[in-house]
Amino acid sequence: MSTSSSLVKKRIEKMEPGSVFGYARFQKDKIEESALAMTLSRLSKEGKIMRIAKGKYYKPELSRFGPLRPKESAIIEALTTKNGQRIGYLTGIPVYNKLGLTSQVSNTLEIATNKPLPSKEVQGYRVKYQQRTVPIRDQDISLLQLLDAIKDIKNIPDSSPDQVLPVVFKQIKNLKPQEQQRLAKLALNYNAATRALLGAIFQKVGINVMLDQLSKSLNKLTRYNIGVSEQVLPDKRNWNIL
Template sequence: MALATEIRKKIKSFPEGKTFGYDDLHIAKNDYITAAKALERLKNQGAIKKLSKGVFYKPEKTVFGELKPDYSELLRPYLFENGKRVAYETGTSLYNRLGLTTQMAFRTKIASRKKRININRENLKADAVKSYAEVTDSNYEILGLLDAFKDIKTIPDCSIAQAIKRLSSIVNELNTKQTEVFIKYALMYPPRVRALAGAVLENLGKTPKGIEQLKESLNPLTTINLGVKKEELPNQSNWYIK
């Protein structure tokens, strides 16, 4: 089957509004020139639209005209490299989706261990931050949750009490394996995150494997100042929090 025919067939299977690049089409690097010509023809025919260099999308057609991909799809190409996730969205836009704030972010943040990803394209604007661990498809959601623990004092329009209540609710929904992964990566974060993560788990009545490591990683002579009241986290003193 000719490469152009293969490309057209693959694109036809994509849903409208999906962004894609050469990796999504599984094109070998030595076929890029031929593929570029095929994609250019499809663009000229109106079957696809170009979003940025090497990134395209299938326009969603409605009675009101063609729609661009939604925000998450516009962001997706920047989060993957060679088909593997290397970054994730964090900051206020993530905390909004987690139910921690009603504020919307004018600029989002993209966390990655390996590269700095800054975006300034029309409505898509993002600043790079460094993640605390290598980012994968299996851990990025936990890393985003731990970022919320880290930023608990600065989440817009969210008090410490509200944040603890919401974060506790999210942690309570984690299964055993997810909880162990949560602890594994919490150990890579600053002491305030380790302390708060341990306190929340303990307060929920959870005693997962590894929770003792969180406790042992803390310096008992160092107080974690979060401005947490006793009624908000009854076991705070067990984790050197005040």
């Protein structure tokens, strides 16, 4: 066994079971990347580690029945970071379930990223990607997830827009003023229907933040068929929402 291979193996042995790691974990060791890739590939074939994404590996936890597959959180972390930098975030049904917008659960992980990527299977999970034009930062993820829920309001399973909106009202009212401001700025990167709906939501809950900018970003002749009642969203006509 080569010196570099032995060093990689020792590093992995010291890791906690359940750890997700990539090439960056061995950066200080100054191991040639090709040698590192070969060693990790060999250890993966031997079952010592699991490959869960390009350049991303998992040290399995062991049970009396053998190695456990990676936890969902470990897979999400592997798919949404690269070299310690945030490149994506979880969205879709798992997030909407956590927000209390649907009771449905899904074995599909929807990941929002800045680059279009094909769907794939990862350790028993189906992974689908959605492209976003807005830069993805850790501090914005919860706001982006909220905007995604507004964008997808007509398509959230087991819910209607009238059922989803009261939950969204509460989420937005509980944001700090600077977070409400940031939410509006991020919304300018979303489609027109999302911007219109956020404007109407802000008016409903009494937030006078960037309403003029949101309004000016819309085509005055365009109508947005959201399917929400006037009882739930009284100001919808001001934003051409049907």
